[in-house]
Amino acid sequence: MSILILVLLALQQQADPVVVTGVRAFVPSLVAPSVLPVRANVVRAIDALKTKGIPVSDDKVQRYADAILKAAQQHDVDPYMLVALARIESNFTGAIRPDYRCTQPGSTYCAQDCGITQQNFAGHPRWVKARCQQVRADPEESFRLAAEEIARHAVWCRDKQHLDKIPERCILNRYNGGPYYRREEQCRRSWDCRTMPREHQGPCLARKRRCMVVATYWTKVLCYQHAARTATTPTRNCHWCWNVQDIPRHFEAAK
Numbered sequence: 001m002s003i004l005i006l007v008l009l010a011l012q013q014q015a016d017p018v019v020v021t022g023v024r025a026f027v028p029s030l031v032a033p034s035v036l037p038v039r040a041n042v043v044r045a046i047d048a049l050k051t052k053g054i055p056v057s058d059d060k061v062q063r064y065a066d067a068i069l070k071a072a073q074q075h076d077v078d079p080y081m082l083v084a085l086a087r088i089e090s091n092f093t094g095a096i097r098p099d100y101r102c103t104q105p106g107s108t109y110c111a112q113d114c115g116i117t118q119q120n121f122a123g124h125p126r127w128v129k130a131r132c133q134q135v136r137a138d139p140e141e142s143f144r145l146a147a148e149e150i151a152r153h154a155v156w157c158r159d160k161q162h163l164d165k166i167p168e169r170c171i172l173n174r175y176n177g178g179p180y181y182r183r184e185e186q187c188r189r190s191w192d193c194r195t196m197p198r199e200h201q202g203p204c205l206a207r208k209r210r211c212m213v214v215a216t217y218w219t220k221v222l223c224y225q226h227a228a229r230t231a232t233t234p235t236r237n238c239h240w241c242w243n244v245q246d247i248p249r250h251f252e253a254a255k
């Protein structure tokens with residue numbers, strides 16, 4: 001745990017020396033700094049994380065930057081973390097992840113992830129479709145909902161530290177996977193492939209890898225957050241960042 005804290009402190013900017021209570025003291029790497037970055041810095045952060053082959057116009061980048069700063073100020077979250085969420089969730093596109101139940105005749109329930117930060121909406125298909133279209137067309141609403149959710153998870157995780165002693169994992173994995181999110185140690189226990197017969201080890205390792213992809217969501221967001229804060233394009237895809245100690249390796253040649 002001490003190594004984890006040292007790595008996080010080395011990667012994040014100098015923390016606010018005045019406000020050291022509540023959620024701000026609990027997760028200094030995820031809350032907004034005492035002075036928000038200027039719009040140009042957020043624009044540079046988005047430009048650094050844009051994926052090649054997926055164009056994002058300058059007008060959209062400017063609009064995203066304004067929405068991010070507004071949401072960050074409203075809910076006291078780090079704007080660079082919102083940039084990281086937009087990158088890992090939708091590549092800044094606001095795509096909709098379809099649920100076949102939303103188009104199935106006679107269906108009365110479905111759920112979809114929508115918008116640039118992939119908010120989940122569940123309910124009657126007509127309502128879900130209308131809400132998804134609204135959020136997809138309005139990045140300000142999408143970032144507001146994401147910041148609100150992160151702030152809500154931060155309070156919950158602060159009060160339930162006995163359940164997960166790594167606050168960043170608790171907050172970000174709850175954002176991605178809900179209250180019953182995966183943790184790395186659960187994947188290792190559930191898929192102890194070494195104890196299985198050789199013919200079953202391949203499928204076991206594949207399932208374990210899928211589990212770890214979800215369980216390490218938080219480290220991937222922290223990797224993108226560091227890239228956004230430093231306006232540096234990672235030399236290795238942060239989607240393949242498996243633990244916090246590996247984050248510096250994703251920027252070695254970019255220094």
